[in-house]
Amino acid sequence: KSSFNQKSHPHRRYNPLLDEWILVSPQRANRPWQGQTEKTLQEQLPAHDPNCYLCSGNVRVNGERNPDYKGVYVFDNDFGSLMKDDVEFSEETSDFFLLKPERGINRVICFSENHSLTLPEMEVGDIKKVVDVWQKQYEELGNLDYINHVQIFENKGQVMGCSNPHPHGQIWAQSSIPSIVSKAQENLKKYFDKNGTSLLEDYVKKELEINERIILENEDFVALVPFWAVWPYETMIVSKRKIEDLIEFSEEEKHSLASMIKDVTTKYDNLFEISFPYSAGIHQSPTDGKLHPDWHFHMHFYPPLLRSAEVKKFMVGYEMLAEAQRDITPEQSAAILKSLSVTHYKIQSK
Amino acid sequence: KSSFNQKSHPHRRYNPLLDEWILVSPQRANRPWQGQTEKTLQEQLPAHDPNCYLCSGNVRVNGERNPDYKGVYVFDNDFGSLMKDDVEFSEETSDFFLLKPERGINRVICFSENHSLTLPEMEVGDIKKVVDVWQKQYEELGNLDYINHVQIFENKGQVMGCSNPHPHGQIWAQSSIPSIVSKAQENLKKYFDKNGTSLLEDYVKKELEINERIILENEDFVALVPFWAVWPYETMIVSKRKIEDLIEFSEEEKHSLASMIKDVTTKYDNLFEISFPYSAGIHQSPTDGKLHPDWHFHMHFYPPLLRSAEVKKFMVGYEMLAEAQRDITPEQSAAILKSLSVTHYKIQSK
Ligand SMILES: O=P(O)(O)O[C@H]1O[C@H](CO)[C@@H](O)[C@H](O)[C@H]1O
Ligand SMILES: O=P(O)(O)O[C@H]1O[C@H](CO)[C@@H](O)[C@H](O)[C@H]1O
Numbered sequence: 275k276s277s278f279n280q281k282s283h284p285h286r287r288y289n290p291l292l293d294e295w296i297l298v299s300p301q302r303a304n305r306p307w308q309g310q311t312e313k314t315l316q317e318q319l320p321a322h323d324p325n326c327y328l329c330s331g332n333v334r335v336n337g338e339r340n341p342d343y344k345g346v347y348v349f350d351n352d353f354g355s356l357m358k359d360d361v362e363f364s365e366e367t368s369d370f371f372l373l374k375p376e377r378g379i380n381r382v383i384c385f386s387e388n389h390s391l392t393l394p395e396m397e398v399g400d401i402k403k404v405v406d407v408w409q410k411q412y413e414e415l416g417n418l419d420y421i422n423h424v425q426i427f428e429n430k431g432q433v434m435g436c437s438n439p440h441p442h443g444q445i446w447a448q449s450s451i452p453s454i455v456s457k458a459q460e461n462l463k464k465y466f467d468k469n470g471t472s473l474l475e476d477y478v479k480k481e482l483e484i485n486e487r488i489i490l491e492n493e494d495f496v497a498l499v500p501f502w503a504v505w506p507y508e509t510m511i512v513s514k515r516k517i518e519d520l521i522e523f524s525e526e527e528k529h530s531l532a533s534m535i536k537d538v539t540t541k542y543d544n545l546f547e548i549s550f551p552y553s554a555g556i557h558q559s560p561t562d563g564k565l566h567p568d569w570h571f572h573m574h575f576y577p578p579l580l581r582s583a584e585v586k587k588f589m590v591g592y593e594m595l596a597e598a599q600r601d602i603t604p605e606q607s608a609a610i611l612k613s614l615s616v617t618h619y620k621i622q623s624k
Numbered sequence: 625k626s627s628f629n630q631k632s633h634p635h636r637r638y639n640p641l642l643d644e645w646i647l648v649s650p651q652r653a654n655r656p657w658q659g660q661t662e663k664t665l666q667e668q669l670p671a672h673d674p675n676c677y678l679c680s681g682n683v684r685v686n687g688e689r690n691p692d693y694k695g696v697y698v699f700d701n702d703f704g705s706l707m708k709d710d711v712e713f714s715e716e717t718s719d720f721f722l723l724k725p726e727r728g729i730n731r732v733i734c735f736s737e738n739h740s741l742t743l744p745e746m747e748v749g750d751i752k753k754v755v756d757v758w759q760k761q762y763e764e765l766g767n768l769d770y771i772n773h774v775q776i777f778e779n780k781g782q783v784m785g786c787s788n789p790h791p792h793g794q795i796w797a798q799s800s801i802p803s804i805v806s807k808a809q810e811n812l813k814k815y816f817d818k819n820g821t822s823l824l825e826d827y828v829k830k831e832l833e834i835n836e837r838i839i840l841e842n843e844d845f846v847a848l849v850p851f852w853a854v855w856p857y858e859t860m861i862v863s864k865r866k867i868e869d870l871i872e873f874s875e876e877e878k879h880s881l882a883s884m885i886k887d888v889t890t891k892y893d894n895l896f897e898i899s900f901p902y903s904a905g906i907h908q909s910p911t912d913g914k915l916h917p918d919w920h921f922h923m924h925f926y927p928p929l930l931r932s933a934e935v936k937k938f939m940v941g942y943e944m945l946a947e948a949q950r951d952i953t954p955e956q957s958a959a960i961l962k963s964l965s966v967t968h969y970k971i972q973s974k
Contacts, residue, residue, distance in 0.1 A: 288723070
């Protein structure tokens with residue numbers, strides 16, 4: 275019997291945020307790939323595109339015209355997944371056909387009037403303005419009596435279902451706490467009730483000691499590849515102090531977060547020297563008016579690419595039916611991301 | 625206040641198998657799509673492809689040569705995610721760094737020697753031979769003392785990460801019960817302990833009464849769009865009687881299942897008149913030697929396409945961070961699938 279080596283033997287790891295195991299197969303990283311490859315677009319986009327419905331002054335599909343905005347611009351999504359209407363509903367009870375109306379608001383946040391930019395290419399000061407708007411939106415929407423959760427996120431890149439390269443994110447604010455958030459909350463709460471401390475605060479302290487999965491650190495935040503990461507280059511930005519939600523952020527912390535986002539996304543772009551696709555989003559306290567001492571602000575980055583700009587990790591078959599699975603280990607990914615420059619390759623090569 | 629209408633108002637539905645809610649947005653089905661589109665290949669493939677590593681008599685990447693098989697052929701995956709080796713491991717306890725070695729076996733099942741076929745284009749008798757092999761493999765692998773779960777599945781189509789069009793599926797057999805299966809088991813067990821009956825048996829009875837989401841029915845099986853389906857054209861094949869696993873299948877039942885698989889996948893191909901991509905797989909009792917009176921055999925089909933052969937549903941951003949979301953309702957999908965012929969379009973047009 276040889277002894278177990280986590281760099282070469284299949285194993286499972288536990289995700290304490292979701293109370294779930296994932297399968298890690300380090301020995302599989304080198305299998306040949308003959309499957310689907312992704313298109314990569316390297317064209318230089320114009321600063322203003324007359325056909326883009328997110329650009330300043332352009333008309334959207336529903337006939338409305340965007341103002342001549344500069345900087346960040348927020349509007350209600352023309353094709354939202356939620357509606358504000360309060361509807362009459364008589365609850366039925368049934369084991370199999372449980373259904374509840376859901377109210378909410380979908381918004382789009384343009385990060386900049388400049389069509390050609392992405393977060394890593396924006397100035398920290400301009401990213402901070404995005405964080406300012408996230409903070410304001412979280413507060414404004416969260417204060418509505420029928421909004422109990424505000425999900426802020428960004429889908430970047432065609433491969434992530436993003437239909438427009440104009441730098442933008444979304445907010446889906448709704449009455450219910452969504453399934454995944456509610457699960458994370460349960461586990462944060464369980465830990466807090468047991469230990470009287472924040473799960474993520476304690477976790478980050480340990481990770482800083484070990485220093486094997488940390489890719490960036492500043493005054494207020496840490497960026498790391500979680501021990502239980504599923505996506506090949508998944509990362510998480512966590513606040514060092516236990517901040518429950520965006521409202522608690524100081525000006526300095528907003529600047530710190532902006533700077534961390536710029537550096538993480540720059541490393542991403544530098545990995546394969548392309549505009550790196552991902553879905554990213556913030557997990558923070560619900561806005562249900564209850565106390566949430568157990569919540570701890572963090573931001574997830576879920577990027578799909580595996581070994582090159584063209585080859586992504588497919589979460590299919592086994593992953594859909596049984597369990598998330600990854601090939602390259604989180605420690606290998608962290609080492610690679612750590613080694614990459616925080617100067618964007620487009621600037622380096624100038 | 626208007627009264628709630630599930631055909632036009634956003635709502636959440638409850639999935640009792642996973643104890644999870646999903647978001648349904650019927651009003652969103654008509655939004656314009658300007659994002660990524662999928663390539664569709666309509667070429668006629670040869671019955672034998674000299675470059676295919678799954679075809680009879682060809683050499684695989686690792687140098688081994690396939691026998692001159694006819695019909696179903698099974699072999700160990702050359703690039704498995706699991707390894708058979710038993711390794712020495714001293715358990716460490718930690719809140720954040722829980723890790724366990726995982727043993728297992730990955731196999732590939734070629735459904736036919738004919739490179740150009742897919743399940744809907746195979747004869748029922750030949751699909752039955754695939755079911756026979758699933759049964760044998762489940763039994764053989766499940767009898768190994770270190771195998772406690774046998775996941776049988778198929779990834780079909782490039783968009784589902786399938787790198788080879790040769791008709792084939794996979795088996796991942798392992799020591800642990802994977803996260804998703806273990807969650808389904810928990811909920812099946814909870815229901816069984818409470819009611820003394822099978823959750824899925826009772827559910828199917830109700831669905832047959834309502835007859836709104838049933839798309840096919842034969843002597844032994846029902847195919848339906850679950851009330852809580854996530855993927856636009858997701859379906860589930862469920863045995864009418866409570867069968868815990870494949871071993872319990874009679875010859876007739878294996879034939880019935882084969883026929884059901886042929887009909888479901890034919891309807892899928894007929895939907896957009898292409899070879900319809902999906903991930904499909906079987907959920908059944910674990911092979912951990914314990915009694916599982918709560919288990920009820922079913923097969924999930926998770927197809928990614930949304931409105932056409934080119935436009936898929938992206939499970940990104942909100943879905944990765946918060947909750948699964950769908951546009952078209954399960955009832956609309958069921959009506960469409962029900963209306964489609966069980967004669968394959970390629971034959972119809974002959
Ligand atoms: O084993 P394959 O077919 O090469 O690989 C495919 O299916 C596996 C099981 O669903 C996934 O882990 C892979 O990401 C996918 O590309
Ligand atoms: O709203 P968008 O950007 O058009 O749509 C995209 O993001 C949404 C939220 O993650 C998803 O539900 C859609 O499937 C995806 O295409």
